[in-house]
Amino acid sequence: MKSTDYLQEVLKELDRASKLVSDHDLEELVTSILSAKKVLVAGAGRSGFMLKSFAMRMMHMGIDAYVVGETVTANFEKEDLLIIGTGSGETKGLISIAEKAKSIGGKVIVVTIFPESTVGNLADYAVKLPGSPKDNTDSDFSTIQPMGSLFEQLLLLVLDSVILKFMEKKGLDSNTMYGKHANLE
Template sequence: MSKYSDQVISEISTVINKIPDDEFTEAAKAITSAKKIFVLGLGRAGFSIKSLGMRLMHMGMESYAFGETITPDFEAGDLLIVASGSGETKELVQKAQKAKALGGNVLAMTTNEDSTLHDIADHSIVIQAPSKVVSDSDFHSEQPMASLYEQCVLVASDALVLEIMADVSTQGNDMFKRHSNLE
């Protein structure tokens, strides 16, 4: 167990440490200046990005998982955060284009800075991990498929939360006030 968990942790650390600090800072500013925040991703990347939406809600921000039945309309001044390893998933690219057409902003979390999604986005966090489509990453992962990318979306999202917490002077105890209490 420890051999494999050490491998996973080492890979995550290597990739996360390649993300420039200014990408985090710009992403944090985009999040805190948005009226509403929508998160969008498919599969395991979708689960990871929904975790960011949940934490933003815990901080008191108006955040939604795109596609849920209770998701409101997207308007000018809103932010769509899209997690797509390839940056070419048609459905995700189309949603990003629509968000821009409606006067909103897009934050991309992708492995591919040469992608359509990266080009559409106002802000990007480029995660230099192999994805299921992009196999020319500088970094080789021992993990299958796009596991490393999906894990790094979660870790990068948690790092964003910490940066935003510091920027808006929020404490973890304050966030628990918005945690589900029907447990």
């Protein structure tokens, strides 16, 4: 198989997987972001990179957004929202972060393959995404991709879609958002 054949298959998988995402879940995520004082995000590994990208786009839209663990991250308060991205929902560090956020009284939303996981059970709301057959044995959804690649790619695309919905609701466009883009590059 050629590399471009693999690319086409990955795109087909993402198309199929995207049709399994609940619009209701994403609307809940948008509504929660709109009502939060601050939005903090957390994820580990590649999922964490996707959440960092999401935090950057939220900042471009004027949302007070932070990445948990960074030196410039604000404190978490009752009016805030924590969004966790985790395929398994069992990453120890993310469990601790969710427990702490819940003890403070803020809202927690998890985007995961397993809403019934430990983090899923701690969250106020879970957005379910399909994942690899190894991680999602109760599903007949299959992927040629290694490990959590499908989940991580779909996570980025889903969060970018949330950004587009937020832009629509707030009447923002890319030109407006460039005003918040880094300019000391």
